[in-house]
Amino acid sequence: MRRPRRAETHTLAGAYALDAVTGADRARFERHLARCQACAQELRELREATARLAGAVAADPPPALVERAVAAAARTTQWPPDTGRPTAWPRSWRARPAGRAGRAPGPGRSWRRRLALGLAAAFLAAAAASGGIALTAAHHLGAAQRSELAVTEVLNAPDAVLLSARVRAGGTVTVVMSHRDRALVFTTAGLPPLPAGRCYQLWLMGPSGDRPVSVLPAPDHGMTSPVIATGLAAGDRVGLTAGPASMTRHLASTPILMLSLTA
Amino acid sequence: MGISDAGRQAPGASAAAGKAVRPPPGADLEALICGAARGDRGAFEAVCARVGPPVFGVVRAVVRDPCQAEEVCQEVLLEVWCAAPRFEPGRGSAMAWVTTIAHRRAIDRVRAERRLAERQLRATSHEVAYDEVAEAVEARLDRKRVRHCLGSLTSLQRESVTLAYYGGYTLREVAVLLGVPEGTAKTRMRDGLIRLRDCLEGTA
Numbered sequence: 001m002r003r004p005r006r007a008e009t010h011t012l013a014g015a016y017a018l019d020a021v022t023g024a025d026r027a028r029f030e031r032h033l034a035r036c037q038a039c040a041q042e043l044r045e046l047r048e049a050t051a052r053l054a055g056a057v058a059a060d061p062p063p064a065l066v067e068r069a070v071a072a073a074a075r076t077t078q079w080p081p082d083t084g085r086p087t088a089w090p091r092s093w094r095a096r097p098a099g100r101a102g103r104a105p106g107p108g109r110s111w112r113r114r115l116a117l118g119l120a121a122a123f124l125a126a127a128a129a130s131g132g133i134a135l136t137a138a139h140h141l142g143a144a145q146r147s148e149l150a151v152t153e154v155l156n157a158p159d160a161v162l163l164s165a166r167v168r169a170g171g172t173v174t175v176v177m178s179h180r181d182r183a184l185v186f187t188t189a190g191l192p193p194l195p196a197g198r199c200y201q202l203w204l205m206g207p208s209g210d211r212p213v214s215v216l217p218a219p220d221h222g223m224t225s226p227v228i229a230t231g232l233a234a235g236d237r238v239g240l241t242a243g244p245a246s247m248t249r250h251l252a253s254t255p256i257l258m259l260s261l262t263a
Numbered sequence: 264m265g266i267s268d269a270g271r272q273a274p275g276a277s278a279a280a281g282k283a284v285r286p287p288p289g290a291d292l293e294a295l296i297c298g299a300a301r302g303d304r305g306a307f308e309a310v311c312a313r314v315g316p317p318v319f320g321v322v323r324a325v326v327r328d329p330c331q332a333e334e335v336c337q338e339v340l341l342e343v344w345c346a347a348p349r350f351e352p353g354r355g356s357a358m359a360w361v362t363t364i365a366h367r368r369a370i371d372r373v374r375a376e377r378r379l380a381e382r383q384l385r386a387t388s389h390e391v392a393y394d395e396v397a398e399a400v401e402a403r404l405d406r407k408r409v410r411h412c413l414g415s416l417t418s419l420q421r422e423s424v425t426l427a428y429y430g431g432y433t434l435r436e437v438a439v440l441l442g443v444p445e446g447t448a449k450t451r452m453r454d455g456l457i458r459l460r461d462c463l464e465g466t467a
Contacts, residue, residue, distance in 0.1 A: 014453025018427035020434040044355040049460035054321035054362035056409035061319035069340035155436040
């Protein structure tokens, strides 16, 4: 069964180029990469495409940031040229000699572990100060990240279920829901664009009342990025309205979609 | 944190007045990185001027939190300096080398944060405040082409690619979000990138 496995490993090149491969799969692909010339070549080509994705979101960094980097470089010893076997880049810049100067953020696991430890220490210190771990975590993260974190949590929940529905006016909505987390992740594709000053808003509606969740972000290629709704209660349904651009607290218009969440 | 000696090695490359370092119009990025690899800090400044915007852009898109994005961006630039001796021209473009580092570091940061916070948040139900996720990003020429080419992908390819790249989602998460098996998401990412590459080559 080696052959199919290898072919399958090979097709991870795209996900790997997008840094979407984790854990054992990542290690397996990197081992494969060290032996497979064709894969290394393909990966290089795919990275030219991802470089363009980076270029497409280019934004000027604050000048002070660049100045700090340049100043830090003046105090930081460079790594010696890689003498390992020539493969694709990641290997060459992930292998890192033990003796190095400066406070450069190193690649690889050890750096990640150090970062994790550092953050954990920060959490504990802050927790001790504020007397509550849960609160600390929430304080530590920015709003966007908390939302992001909750999204990831739901997507990885063991009991996650997927629902999707068509909107009569056009487009589809997709809901990934976790009862365990009492939360759902909501995305849309192909909803009709709204006139300026109006936008879509997500609601939870049910026996415990109608609660506004969030205004949907502007669509990108017709797709809105995931929005999280927490605090799901029994009997809740998901509602979508088209209304004024700022979030409203009370339902003023009939939802264009009502989705029952009972599986 | 003075920068007074930043341009010492490169006459005329002074960072005085904090203005953008002269963007060397013709100088090619590979040559500049090779210069930096020899310890030329003037060349490194020029590298920063050139790669700063894509690096900052992609880090900001993935990391979201502005303060952390700046921190990661600075780390990436410093890593470019440190790793410059390991850059191998001929193994892909210099820009791809740099943006690969930037994306990887941004992803490392968000995943480390998520893992850490997960345990602590799991026990509690929390209110989430809403920020604009992924503020629609501006750019210039490149953006138009990339947008055009993204538009030429199937929607599943495009969503797989953008959720992973800009959203920082893992393969598994993308599969769940799109409601497809992991194997499907995996091939869509690959096919999508190949198509994107072909399209960009065609319009470059």
